[in-house]
Each structure stands twice: as C-alpha cells, then as structure tokens.
Amino acid sequence: MKTFILCLSLLVSVSVFAEEKPAVSYRVNLMKSVGGDMGAIGDILKNKMSALTPNIENHAVSLNSLSKNLLSAFKENVPGGKSKPEVWKEWAKFEKAARAFEQKTGNLVEASRTGDQSKIGAAVKELGETCKGCHTDFRKKDK
Ligand code: HEC
Secondary structure, eight states: OHHHHHHHHHHHHHHHHHHTOHHHHHHHHHHHHHHHHHHHHHHHHHTTOGGGTTHHHHHHHHHHHHHTTHHHHHHSOOOOTTBOTHHHHTHHHHHHHHHHHHHHHHHHHHHHHHTOHHHHHHHHHHHHHHHHHHHHHHBOOOO
16 A cells, blocks of 8 residues: 555656656647658658648648747756757757758758659658657657
C-alpha cells in the first residue's frame, strides 16, 4: 500500500512538474503541428490522392510558417521533453539545422506550386532529411 501511494504521488508530481514547464509544452505542440502537416502531405503522396495534390501547397505554407517559430520555441534553456542538452550546448549548430529546415520548407512551397508530384516528392524528401538530421543530433530516442 505504501508503495502504491508513493507511486501515485510520484505520478502526480511528474504531471504537475510537466505543467510547470510551458516552454516544453509549447515546443512539443509546435513540433506536433509540424508532424501533422508532414503526415498529411505523406498521406497524399503515398496514396496518390491526386484530387488532394493542390492541398499540399497549404500544408507547405503552414510548414514554412511553423519553421519560423522553431528557434524562439527552443531559445530559452528549459530542459525536458525529448530535447537533448546539446540543443543549448551547441546552439549555433541547432540554429543552422533550424535554418536548413526553414529553407527546405520554402523549397517545398515552390515545388507544391508546380503541382508536379515528382518535384513535390523530391522536395519532401529533402525536407525530411532536415527533420531526421536535427532529431539525430538533438532529440532523445524513444525509450
Ligand atoms: C532544428 C531541429 C529540428 C528540426 C529541423 C525538426 N525537429 Fe522535430 N523535434 C526537435 C526536437 C529537439 C524535438 C524534441 C522536443 C522536446 O520534446 O523537447 C522534436 C520533436 C518532434 C516531434 C515529437 C513531438 C512529441 O509528440 O513529443 C515530432 C512529431 C517532430 N519533432 C516532427 C518533426 C518533423 C516532421 C520535422 C521536419 C519536417 C521536424 N520535426 C524538424 C527538433 C527538430
């Protein structure tokens, strides 16, 4: 019973702790939005939903806007979530990764306006590499 209560109070304190870190919550939600747009584009391309190809432009514009919020979301050194301490220890490198991401979202906006699935696919692939690169260096692996 004692152990149970201890576990319960630990759980409660962990969740309270999480709520005390709005900066972590904000950057995670920002990233979820990024993941949502990328996922939606992936659905359209993978399943060849040609009637929805024009929708990709709005997702690309959204990604380009979101990319501009990335650096400010991480600027304050608030450990937590899955961010590695390297985000702040190697801030210049992180900034570079964020800029590459922003640039590739811009390229995707341009590609999406051609309506050409193969051009869009190539731009998505390049953008995806910037996600992967930054996550490899700066995001902890899933446990
Ligand atoms: C400049 C670095 C950087 C780039 C670029 C980047 N991410 Fe992230 N991403 C992170 C970090 C760091 C985290 C962990 C945040 C945390 O938990 O504190 C993260 C977390 C996430 C998460 C998890 C959110 C959750 O539910 O915990 C998703 C999904 C995600 N990123 C998607 C993407 C996608 C898709 C792209 C590319 C289109 C991308 N990210 C580009 C750094 C980046």
